[in-house]
Amino acid sequence: AQSVTQPDIHITVSEGASLELRCNYSYGATPYLFWYVQSPGQGLQLLLKYFSGDTLVQGIKGFEAEFKRSQSSFNLRKPSVHWSDAAEYFCAVGGYQKVTFGTGTKLQVIP
């Protein structure tokens, strides 16, 4: 069965600092991987996706993620966090029929 683990429930970073959100997955074949962001009171917005090819993928809002097959990981990174990045972030893995979401990581940004 496919699964996603986001080990950090809550992360606090200072504005301007770098960010890395962790995601580990379990999937039987080559995974399709996604990162979504959810601002308060809103739905999920796609940040980036990985299907194949270059293992470092660029997304919107200055985010990137690196697929590491040997570690079953797809960590999200940003070199310099802005106050507007405060939100909840979800990693997801899946294929054609079903996508499984992680439990999310809430990001707090302090001035």
Next chain:
Amino acid sequence: DVKVTQSSRYLVKRTGEKVFLECVQDMDHENMFWYRQDPGLGLRLIYFSYDVKMKEKGDIPEGYSVSREKKERFSLILESASTNQTSMYLCASRTDRTGDYIQPQHFGDGTRLSIL
């Protein structure tokens, strides 16, 4: 841009009522999904639909049903609402596979449902 519209942002209903949550997408997507979102549990799939009049159970279908009579509309039905169905409900849509890639889902803003 894809627009997924959920009919209500907030809804308050009573135990035992039949509740309808509506979702409409404007991009002719084949696939539509209903999730519920609870703190610490992430998103859990309730039902999904590949096409009109087709539906598949997700991970937590008990107490719910769905209807898809038209391609753009996917309704979630709580047959007899209970307090443990108080939650945030998210609808999503996705086009079928194009080329070799699976397309991501596009989400509505959610309906926060309270059952009293």
